[in-house]
Amino acid sequence: MRQIILDTETTGLDPNQGHRIIEFAGLEMVGRKLTGKHLHLYIHPERPIDPDAQRVHGISLEFLEGKPVYAKVAAEIADFLRDAELIIHNAPFDVGFLNAEFARLGMEPINKLCANVIDTLAEARDMFPGKRNSLDALCDRFEIDRSNRTLHGALVDCELLSEVYLWMTRGQESLAMDIEVEVPGGHAGHDLTFERKPLKVLAADEAELAEHQAYLDVLDKTVKGSCVWRALENPAPAEA
Known part of the structure; x- marks a missing residue:
């Protein structure tokens, strides 16, 4: 299935209070490998940015001058997301903002546009109850290098989340459970004497x-x- 690792940055915390998306980033993954296809946009919010939000992502209204408003890029975002499975850390936040932006334009919501949404924060809380499960904490837990991340940029966060997601969903892929080998007579069979390295x-x-x-x-x-x-x-x- 085609998957999109997605993140947004916004003017504030609540779309119901008129806050808007100012940065959108999505990385395409197929067969658990990044394809190189991505969409990264800066968007003018047509409103001020809360100081607390700006301290987190470092994006100013001055920087966004001349950038397109959401109405100009909505179709491009929808086309990029269509029929994909979304992978988002704290999905209700980003999906809430995307739905609010699409609703302003009379466009269909995420649950109609996309095949599914995976919330890696919810899954991390199930896997590591009682522990910190922020993106930074998960990167530290899985020993993922985040030295290039100083602010919460959407594209950088997507790259980190792609690695976190692969670690979280490794399952038994690294264990040789069904290996075909050549046996006498030239037939393919299963090596029943395969010795697995100690975990x-x-x-x-x-x-x-x-x-x-x-x-x-x-x-x-x-x-x-x-x-x-x-x-x-x-x-x-x-x-x-």
């Missing part, structure tokens, strides 16, 4: 262990007792 085990450090215990404390309060993980960590002695 690398990374032990939790002291900070991670402390964070784990803090999370168990929260679970204890929730169940008003001792959660099941406490019993697994401290099994009762067997009766004689």
Whole structure:
């Protein structure tokens, strides 16, 4: 399936308060490989940019002077996204802004335009409960170089997110589960004696262990007792 790694920068946090998209970036991925096809646009918002938002992305209204308004690029964005699966970190934010922009022009929303939306923030929270799951935190966790990222530029964030997504969805692709080899007689078969290399085990450090215990404390309060993980960590002695 054709996938688009997507990110936007905006004038503020809430499209319902009239905030607008000022930067759009999308990278195309097919078969888990970036194709090189992308769309990157700066857009004049026709309104001021909140100072707090500008401190995050570094884009000023002066920089956007002369850039096209959204109505001029809406069709280009829609054509780029059409029928694709979108991969977005904190998808409700970006989808909310895109839907608001399309609605102003009477265009169809993302759920009609695109095949599906994957929220990598929601998936990261399921994979790493109780941990920080910002894009920066995930890059650190997967040892992805983000040295070129000083501000939250949409295109740079897309490049980082593409690597994060591939790490998060690796599954068993690196394990040789079904390898065809030549066997006597010239027939293709399966090497039943294939030996898999031992998996690398990374032990939790002291900070991670402390964070784990803090999370168990929260679970204890929730169940008003001792959660099941406490019993697994401290099994009762067997009766004689």
